Amino acid sequence: MNFMASTQPENRLLGPQSDSQRTLYPYVTGTSVVALKYKDGILMAADMGGSYGSTLRYKSVERMKPIGKHSLLGASGEISDFQEILRYLDELILYDNMWDDGNSLGPKEVHNYLTRVMYNRRNKFNPLWNSLVLGGVKNGQKYLGMVNMIGVNFEDNHVATGFGNHLARPILRQEWHENLSFEDGVRLLEKCMRVLLYRDRSAVNKLQVDVFLKMAPNQIYSLAKLLWSLT
Amino acid sequence: MDLNMNVNPPHSMGTTIIGVTYNGGVVLGADSRTSTGMYVANRASDKITQLTDNVYVCRSGSAADSQIVSDYVRYFLHQHTIQLGQPATVKVAANLIRLLSYNNKNMLQTGLIVGGWDKYEGGKIYGIPLGGTLIEQPFAIGGSGSSYLYGFFDQAWKEGMTKDEAEQLVVKAVSLAIARDGASGGVVRTVIINSEGVTRNFYPGDKLPLWHEELEPQNSLLDMLNVPSPEPMNI
Numbered sequence: 001m002n003f004m005a006s007t008q009p010e011n012r013l014l015g016p017q018s019d020s021q022r023t024l025y026p027y028v029t030g031t032s033v034v035a036l037k038y039k040d041g042i043l044m045a046a047d048m049g050g051s052y053g054s055t056l057r058y059k060s061v062e063r064m065k066p067i068g069k070h071s072l073l074g075a076s077g078e079i080s081d082f083q084e085i086l087r088y089l090d091e092l093i094l095y096d097n098m099w100d101d102g103n104s105l106g107p108k109e110v111h112n113y114l115t116r117v118m119y120n121r122r123n124k125f126n127p128l129w130n131s132l133v134l135g136g137v138k139n140g141q142k143y144l145g146m147v148n149m150i151g152v153n154f155e156d157n158h159v160a161t162g163f164g165n166h167l168a169r170p171i172l173r174q175e176w177h178e179n180l181s182f183e184d185g186v187r188l189l190e191k192c193m194r195v196l197l198y199r200d201r202s203a204v205n206k207l208q209v210d211v212f213l214k215m216a217p218n219q220i221y222s223l224a225k226l227l228w229s230l231t
Numbered sequence: 232m233d234l235n236m237n238v239n240p241p242h243s244m245g246t247t248i249i250g251v252t253y254n255g256g257v258v259l260g261a262d263s264r265t266s267t268g269m270y271v272a273n274r275a276s277d278k279i280t281q282l283t284d285n286v287y288v289c290r291s292g293s294a295a296d297s298q299i300v301s302d303y304v305r306y307f308l309h310q311h312t313i314q315l316g317q318p319a320t321v322k323v324a325a326n327l328i329r330l331l332s333y334n335n336k337n338m339l340q341t342g343l344i345v346g347g348w349d350k351y352e353g354g355k356i357y358g359i360p361l362g363g364t365l366i367e368q369p370f371a372i373g374g375s376g377s378s379y380l381y382g383f384f385d386q387a388w389k390e391g392m393t394k395d396e397a398e399q400l401v402v403k404a405v406s407l408a409i410a411r412d413g414a415s416g417g418v419v420r421t422v423i424i425n426s427e428g429v430t431r432n433f434y435p436g437d438k439l440p441l442w443h444e445e446l447e448p449q450n451s452l453l454d455m456l457n458v459p460s461p462e463p464m465n466i
Contacts, residue, residue: 024337026362027360027361027362027364028360028361028362028364028366050364050366052360055378055381057360057381058358058366058368060368061366078362078364079362079364079366080329080333080336080362080363080364080365083329083333083364083365084333
């Protein structure tokens with residue numbers, strides 16, 4: 001069963017010959033993820049599209065998943081790499097639970113773990129081709145961070161990946177404030193997602209929105225109120 | 232995605248493969264052309280390969296890569312079945328394929344559609360495109376011919392079809408793709424998998440519908456010449 005083990009080849013010492021494991025370019029990709037902190041926690045949204053080059057091939061891809069008891073992970077980029085990251089995190093959470101010590105990994109810890117994984121893979125020239133958004137609440141403390149395929153990571157009150165950085169963040173910079181209510185947060189997020197739908201070619205009108213506080217089940221819906229009249 | 236917006240779309244793969252769930256099982260379909268460049272190396276290939284009694288896989292892309300992946304997974308599933316003591320589930324088969332496809336993504340060029348029936352989840356279809364993403368779908372299309380079928384399926388697909396409706400849909404779709412994709416051709420093969428077992432069907436050219444600009448096949452020009460001239464109109 002060694003054939004199936006997903007590890008880097010041991011022949012790294014052989015130098016340039018050992019090029020066998022390198023993600024050269026992504027195949028099935030997800031576009032922007034947008035997230036913000038509101039009064040009671042975190043709101044995160046992403047569309048459910050999986051693009052294959054310029055074809056909008058898959059339209060029911062869940063790009064956001066809960067991690068452990070306290071966090072939410074959203075990803076853009078190569079979907080197969082995101083699925084692999086979910087497996088790593090599954091194992092991480094499993095081992096955490098097995099300690100059975102009453103403690104559980106919070107968003108800050110998970111974000112740190114992901115940062116190390118992403119940066120180390122980048123150093124080996126074999127990146128996981130994703131930009132990740134990690135948000136959550138533990139003991140009343142809200143946390144929202146981002147890490148991308150080269151290991152750049154930071155924490156902020158609002159984050160986005162891909163096109164979201166160019167289109168959504170300026171809106172968030174203007175309109176975000178401390179103690180946003182849930183309704184205002186949702187409206188702000190929808191405003192961002194609507195702009196992305198207009199201006200991002202790989203966006204799909206089917207959104208997944210997750211709230212991180214009371215583990216509300218995630219909502220999947222399509223945006224209406226799109227303005228096409230050119231007055 | 233942020234860093235390298237210039238994403239290379241993958242090579243086209245010479246095939247059309249389809250997997251469709253219906254109320255009770257799945258129907259898998261494929262064309263039968265294997266090409267090396269412009270030459271048709273095999274005009275009667277069987278691209279729907281058995282993994283276990285209840286799980287089959289449609290292969291597209293590099294013939295060598297898809298065959299070796301299927302062979303390894305068949306081998307692993309065989310051992311898994313012995314250990315488990317009951318038939319393997321479709322999900323396990325799909326995950327084994329994903330493991331090989333993902334971990335060898337730099338070397339493999341094959342897109343696969345895994346379909347089957349098990350007693351826990353019924354009929355299931357899993358698509359595993361280039362890169363090794365695993366995606367469960369009510370229907371899946373793959374191969375170079377599939378480009379011509381996205382619109383067709385958007386319109387013609389519906390939930391809860393019967394076995395015959397599903398098979399007709401698959402046959403129609405593969406034949407439409409063959410009509411337009413140079414890399415697809417030959418006959419249409421289908422495999423139906425449900426709780427009762429597996430049925431293989433075969434649809435040669437004369438059993439397929441004719442599309443735009445295609446003519447009714449004649450045995451010979453000579454038959455056409457012996458047709459009497461038409462009657463003058465009675466106005």
